[in-house]
Amino acid sequence: MGRTMRNLFVAGCVVLWLVPLYLLIVNALTPAGGYTGEPDWLPGDFALLDNMRTAWDEAAIGDSFLNSLLYAVVCGAAAVVVAAMAAFAVVVLPLPRPAAWFWLIYSGTVFPLQIFLAPLFGLYADANLYDTRLGLMLIYAAWAVPFAFFLIRNQMTTMPPEATEAAMLDGASFTRIFWSIHVPLLRSGLGAAFIFQFTAVWNDLLFGITLTRSPEVQPVMAALTTLNTAYSASGPPVILAGALIVSLPTLVIFLVFRGLFLRGVTATAR
Known part of the structure; x- marks a missing residue:
């Protein structure tokens, strides 16, 4: 009975x-001009490529797509390297009070991001980092370090000290x-963290x-909201096609590296 439930x-x-x-997927296939206002449950005409082309061109999703690819790859890699060094320092180096250092770094995941927005906006405006790729990459890298540190540190504690x-x-x-x-030795954990x-x-x-x-700096999710507002006249099929484009990279990353990801998650959970 328990297994059935x-x-x-x-x-x-x-x-x-x-x-x-x-x-x-079904409604992204619908031609933008043929959308009736009610969601289609069965596929009809195949207009997915036209809808994707419209979303790519009208809302500049193409430029924002490349921006997000740059941010995700560079900031993800930088965060993993910094987190691995921090984990090595906490686990291996003879630091005083390693537990205190662990909680200090990991506390970056505890507080909601909204509390940082007002001071961060003022700081970025004063430092001329607002609306720049460098400014966005700095905050993304700093934001990604604590959780990557948590994963890598957990795997590092399982390594034999010999x-x-x-x-x-x-x-x-x-x-x-x-x-x-x-x-x-941490390759799987580093891959999972990335x-x-x-x-x-x-x-x-x-x-x-x-x-x-x-648009030259915006990440792709911000461009998708622009498509949903400023270009809403294009129709829901175009917006859904844009959402489909945006979802592809993370799906591809997981499918290609799923073995490495599963090994890394298993190793960090020990």
């Missing part, structure tokens, strides 16, 4: 997730121990609409 619950969750996805001790006896510096021993941070940066809307205004 569990299977029914899982099946219900799958249906709840698949129905909106199905409606998104490897580090043997390297120290051979005269290896902490820098060489980090890059030659810990980084190769996928998490890539997805978080890619899906960000809050900082994108607060710290930018020009």
Whole structure:
């Protein structure tokens, strides 16, 4: 009985997730001029490519798509490197009060992002970082570090200390121990952390609409809101086609690196 209820619950969750996805795809196929105002439950004409082309051109999703790709790759990678160094310092180096350092860094995930917006906006305006790629990349990288640190530190605590001790006896510096021993052994955890941070940066809307205004700097989620407002006359099929474009990179990243992701999540959960 328990297994049956569990299977029914899982099946219900799958249906709840698949129905909106199905409606998104079916209505993105509908020609923009032929949309009646009611969602279509069955596919009709195939106008997906035309709707995608309209979304790509009218709302400048193409430029914003490349912006978000830059932000997600660079900031995700930078956050993982910084987080790995911080985790190495907390776990391996003889720091006083390592638990206090852990909670200090990890506390960056505790507070809601909204409380930082007002002071951050004023700081960015004074420093001429508002509406710049550099300004957005700085906040994305800083925002991504705490959770990446949490994942990598958890995996690093499972590593046997004998490897580090043997390297120290051979005269290896902490820098060489980090890059030659810990980084190769942490490959799955680093990959999982990067996928998490890539997805978080890619899906960000809050900082994108607060710290930018020009299409040349905006991330793709902010451009999608522009498509939903300024270009709403294009019709829901075009907006849904834009949403489909935006969802593709994270889906591709997960499908390509799912093995690395699952190994990394399993390793960090031990």
